[in-house]
Amino acid sequence: MRGRAAGLVVAVLSGVALAMSSTSAQATTDGPDVIAHRGSSGMAPENTAAAIDLAVRQRADHVEIDVQRTKDGKLVNFHDCTMERTTNIEDLYPDRPRYRVSDFTWNELRQLDAGSWFHDKYTGEPLITLDTVIHHIQHTRTGLLA
Template identity: 70%
Template sequence: MRLPTFRRTVFAAVLCVPMMAVAGLPAVAHETQGADVIAHRGSSGVAPENTEAAIGKAIEQGADFVEIDVQRTRDGKLVNFHDCTLERTTDVEQRYPGRPSYRVSDFTWRELRALDAGSWFHDTYAGEPIPSVEQVINQVRGKIGLLAEISPCDHYTGLPDDLAAELRAAPGYLRQALASGGLGVQSFEVEDAKRFHELLPEVSIGVLDAERPTDAELTELSEWADDVNPRYTVTDADLVERIHELGMGVNVWTVDEPGSMREMLELGVDGIITDYPQSLTQR
């Protein structure tokens, strides 16, 4: 992850001691060569995604950043949840049967807090709640960097404004996170990323892409974006080199297989977004 152009640095973390990271998943023995380890929805390979438990694991494992997903409840609370609807990772259908819609935005904050967002992963996480963005900020401050993704769910409007307001409202957080280089925002939606950049240009802003961006797209993004964050399967040496030539960083997603981690590091990416940060940190 890179800071905005006027404060840009590359964070180094040389981690090369081989060991078993988690049962069934080999550790990656290498030097990360300055690449940030970014825990995808927390350490979501070993704890239920986007919960305080998963974020806590990422902190324990020594990740540089935790990546979260920002959505908004019916009554205006920003929450950390990935899917546009709640069925996959909560007990919403059992708790609120017969609702016409199970979108996150159709529920109040009080209703969401009553959901079990952990049992789907394992019984030991039964009762794990959905956290608010405010709670995430309080959990990560001073411990780990934060990479917040503005949800691409297409029924939302104004999420960049809401996220900027939330970050400003957290007492002392924005100043502290910027000073340490521990805050970034990303989005699949170019207009949402650009809007957030207009509101808080001092915060590193990245654009996610599932496809390989064209050179014209990269050139246009380089006028205001700090990072281009492509899917690792469309990323090669030429793409990384071109993004760097244009002065932007590259954070690839979602890289879970050790061989792919090594390949991305050899390409010189600036960050690896992974469900298994412990494979890179060896913790």
């Protein structure tokens, strides 16, 4: 069943990426596409709403994101295998044996700070779901690559 669920997630994400990118393809010009890796991750904390919104304001053709499933089945925008590098997870949950997205519920993960590691002005920036990413790029010229 685990393989079927993963296959379903890949199929859904592929469909979302195709649908989102086809709407922005009409707005592109000749030349290479500008793809914002994990949002505008050089100027805002990666895979956060701040990075996605900045990429849209910078008129990126697409944002590239990473998606993982939480313990309770929510699809979260997060890249690394573990969460220590870009969140305060060790401070909030010091006694947990592992720090993988799949080991936590969405309610636990939504309490994390995913911004202060990048810069003080992003302190309190939360993790976001795939639904949130889609909401942030809807009605923009920016497509989605997942």
